[in-house]
Amino acid sequence: MIWTIARRELADQLTSMRFLVVAFLVVGLTPLAVYVGTRDYINRLQDFNRLTAERQTLISRQPGKVITGSDDLFTPENDLLVLRVLRPPQRLSALVKGLDGILPQYWDYSSSGSTEGPPPTQPRRLVDALGQLDLEFLVRVVLGLLAVLLASDAVAGEKETGTLRMALSQPVSRSAFICGKLIGGMITILAPLISAFLVALLSCQILGLDVARVSTLARIGLLALAGCIYLLGFYALGLAISASFAGQKTALVVLLVIWVCSVLAAPPVSSLLARAITPVPATQTLEARKRALADDLEREGQEAASRVYREITGQPEDSVSSREYTRNKATIEPKIAPVLVEYINRRRRGIDELDRDAARRASRQNGIAHAIMILSPAALFANAASDLSGTGDMERLYWYQAIQRHEAELDQVLFEDPPVITFRSRFGSVTVTRRMPPTISDLPVFVPPRTDTATAMDAALPSLGLLGTYAGLFTLGAFYAFSRYDVR
Amino acid sequence: MIEAKSLSKRYEDGVLALDALNLLVNPGEIYCLLGANGAGKTTTINLFLNFIEPSAGEAFLNSINVVKDPLEAKKYVAYVSENVMLYGNFTARQNLDFFAKLAGKKNLKRDEYYRVMREVGLPEKAFEQRVKEFSKGMRQKLGIAIAMIKDAPALLLDEPTAGLDPKAGAEFLETLVDLRKRGKAILMSTHDIFRAKDVADRVGIMKEGRKVMERTREELRYENLERLYLDYMRGGIGPETEEPKAGNSNHKESESVN
Numbered sequence: 001m002i003w004t005i006a007r008r009e010l011a012d013q014l015t016s017m018r019f020l021v022v023a024f025l026v027v028g029l030t031p032l033a034v035y036v037g038t039r040d041y042i043n044r045l046q047d048f049n050r051l052t053a054e055r056q057t058l059i060s061r062q063p064g065k066v067i068t069g070s071d072d073l074f075t076p077e078n079d080l081l082v083l084r085v086l087r088p089p090q091r092l093s094a095l096v097k098g099l100d101g102i103l104p105q106y107w108d109y110s111s112s113g114s115t116e117g118p119p120p121t122q123p124r125r126l127v128d129a130l131g132q133l134d135l136e137f138l139v140r141v142v143l144g145l146l147a148v149l150l151a152s153d154a155v156a157g158e159k160e161t162g163t164l165r166m167a168l169s170q171p172v173s174r175s176a177f178i179c180g181k182l183i184g185g186m187i188t189i190l191a192p193l194i195s196a197f198l199v200a201l202l203s204c205q206i207l208g209l210d211v212a213r214v215s216t217l218a219r220i221g222l223l224a225l226a227g228c229i230y231l232l233g234f235y236a237l238g239l240a241i242s243a244s245f246a247g248q249k250t251a252l253v254v255l256l257v258i259w260v261c262s263v264l265a266a267p268p269v270s271s272l273l274a275r276a277i278t279p280v281p282a283t284q285t286l287e288a289r290k291r292a293l294a295d296d297l298e299r300e301g302q303e304a305a306s307r308v309y310r311e312i313t314g315q316p317e318d319s320v321s322s323r324e325y326t327r328n329k330a331t332i333e334p335k336i337a338p339v340l341v342e343y344i345n346r347r348r349r350g351i352d353e354l355d356r357d358a359a360r361r362a363s364r365q366n367g368i369a370h371a372i373m374i375l376s377p378a379a380l381f382a383n384a385a386s387d388l389s390g391t392g393d394m395e396r397l398y399w400y401q402a403i404q405r406h407e408a409e410l411d412q413v414l415f416e417d418p419p420v421i422t423f424r425s426r427f428g429s430v431t432v433t434r435r436m437p438p439t440i441s442d443l444p445v446f447v448p449p450r451t452d453t454a455t456a457m458d459a460a461l462p463s464l465g466l467l468g469t470y471a472g473l474f475t476l477g478a479f480y481a482f483s484r485y486d487v488r
Numbered sequence: 489m490i491e492a493k494s495l496s497k498r499y500e501d502g503v504l505a506l507d508a509l510n511l512l513v514n515p516g517e518i519y520c521l522l523g524a525n526g527a528g529k530t531t532t533i534n535l536f537l538n539f540i541e542p543s544a545g546e547a548f549l550n551s552i553n554v555v556k557d558p559l560e561a562k563k564y565v566a567y568v569s570e571n572v573m574l575y576g577n578f579t580a581r582q583n584l585d586f587f588a589k590l591a592g593k594k595n596l597k598r599d600e601y602y603r604v605m606r607e608v609g610l611p612e613k614a615f616e617q618r619v620k621e622f623s624k625g626m627r628q629k630l631g632i633a634i635a636m637i638k639d640a641p642a643l644l645l646d647e648p649t650a651g652l653d654p655k656a657g658a659e660f661l662e663t664l665v666d667l668r669k670r671g672k673a674i675l676m677s678t679h680d681i682f683r684a685k686d687v688a689d690r691v692g693i694m695k696e697g698r699k700v701m702e703r704t705r706e707e708l709r710y711e712n713l714e715r716l717y718l719d720y721m722r723g724g725i726g727p728e729t730e731e732p733k734a735g736n737s738n739h740k741e742s743e744s745v746n
Binding site: 001004005008011012015016161162163165166167168169170171172173486487488 | 530534537539540559560562563565566567569571572573574575576577578586587589590591592631634638644
């Protein structure tokens with residue numbers, strides 16, 4: 001009985017013009033989206049390989065080079081380039097771009113903490129900033145719209161045409177009828193979804209992006225599953241709305257409003273509200289505060305250094321003659337070094353505090369934005385899809401955690417108690433070696449965040465769980481609404 | 489057998505659409521319900537189909553209570569509406585196949601569908617034609633074909649001849665007479681007094697949710713149905729009081745005809 005209804009629904013929907021138009025649009029746009037994504041991924045991979053090679057060359061040229069962690073307070077040094085941590089692009093960003101093109105390409109470390117490199121791709125045109133065409137977009141926006149269009153008249157449309165009365169005059173329970181509708185509608189929507197994924201896989205292989213690996217295929221499979229759950233949710237919601245209104249046009253308008261709110265409005269609104277509730281200083285503001293702090297402490301450091309001169313020579317630094325300096329050098333330099341270390345550490349702690357405060361605010365802001373976003377199934381699907389592809393918020397969080405861990409390790413080895421202090425005086429650059437500096441091989445090795453399928457699955461699980469809950473609730477809603485539907 | 493016992497329906501807005509209807513349609517009998525729009529004819533049919541629940545009273549199809557066991561009751565009834573609406577993208581045979589399967593008739597052969605469509609007078613070329621290209625008369629015939637393929641003992645027809653041209657209407661009624669011969673209990677709501685008079689074994693007139701009059705074919709030989717109907721509609725005649733006998737179609741009527 002259910003299958004009879006499902007087959008009829010399937011046959012009716014598969015031959016409808018709106019289905020054919022949207023399905024061809026999705027399947028036709030998929031190779032284009034994959035082509036753009038793959039080309040972008042390959043460009044970023046080439047950049048990553050180039051930067052990695054540069055760094056390796058630098059290291060291999062001077063295998064025993066010591067890293068002084070030399071203070072850049074007074075004398076900036078460039079040898080810190082070897083401490084650079086590079087982030088490789090994610091292979092699946094070819095299908096789901098997510099944040100992969102926005103996260104920094106690399107991080108640099110110094111006694112001032114970590115500094116982000118530029119993102120690998122930056123929008124150059126307005127249209128770049130408006131949205132990105134990828135497989136996730138096609139599923140979330142275009143197939144989401146198809147689900148809404150197909151579901152809007154599934155019940156109300158049959159009531160309007162009168163076929164609902166004919167069908168329910170037969171010994172068919174309402175639950176069997178709606179179940180058949182749900183199954184038929186879902187198979188209809190899954191047809192373009194699965195076709196799009198197959199076309200995407202084929203396009204990846206043709207474009208030279210090897211995805212025929214078990215782990216990658218498993219992720220793509222999970223991605224398709226997330227798409228199924230999302231579309232099931234939207235279709236079930238559509239059925240519930242369709243079974244709540246007598247007219248198909250009213251149901252369609254209500255569903256389109258919900259679709260616009262969920263797919264188009266929810267992400268910017270959640271971001272806007274989160275920014276209004278918990279403002280986070282802009283990167284430039286934060287950098288300006290750090291610079292101001294560093295300038296203040298540099299002044300203080302110089303004043304403290306002057307006091308050392310005064311203590312030893314009995315006169316301020318400006319008045320100390322070259323001969324006098326040379327005579328007292330052995331006394332001045334060891335005394336100035338710990339004073340400067342104190343100021344370097346104060347600066348590091350101050351900058352750390354600014355960073356932590358900004359991170360706390362950003363985390364709170366993200367929490368608020370996520371709390372609002374979970375109201376939108378479309379946002380949940382975007383989260384789940386990007387997390388499964390390694391291009392989502394969780395990927396960013398894992399990288400920032402790894403960067404902070406590495407920063408703490410470097411602090412211990414290099415920055416908290418600098419082995420070498422270099423500073424400028426009126427008499428030239430002065431280097432004070434306080435202990436034996438570590439060589440490159442002594443430095444802690446950066447451990448990148450795990451990017452295996454299990455981690456991706458863990459990251460995506462909350463969004464997938466909520467998406468499944470929505471789909472379940474909407475399905476129950478459809479059954480409930482139809483059980484009370486006035487079929488007259 | 490189609491039976492209503494003190495069947496009433498009051499809608500949520502307080503409107504009493506049906507007031508204590510007693511009705512019995514026996515096998516091999518055509519019962520026509522006449523009445524103006526809003527008289528309660530369609531409400532009666534909706535109640536038998538369990539599309540709405542009664543406020544009071546009971547409705548039975550083949551002695552099965554339609555509220556207590558609606559799915560079982562619907563096995564014994566076929567329904568043809570005023571405007572049979574089918575799936576336009578499907579052919580006549582595909583529609584017939586779909587509704588036959590819903591009715592529990594599986595594994596029917598193509599010939600079986602063709603036979604029924606021939607019986608109701610659909611032209612051969614229409615069998616595999618999309619229903620959206622059908623005229624209203626053809627759709628009504630297909631509706632009857634759907635009812636026939638179900639082979640239910642009871643038929644509910646909601647103004648099935650409305651809008652049909654005279655020829656199509658006459659053909660439709662011929663099919664009904666044929667179904668009566670096969671022992672079907674047929675309840676038909678209609679505005680068409682003349683056709684009701686032609687085919688009905690009994691006629692009931694409804695007004696404002698109440699059955700105000702009932703006549704057998706025999707009684708109508710001596711009375712003018714058109715005159716009776718118009719008199720009742722004009723409000724010149726008060727309702728007859730009924731003393732229904734369960735399972736008996738011969739209602740005692742204490743006439744109050746002026």
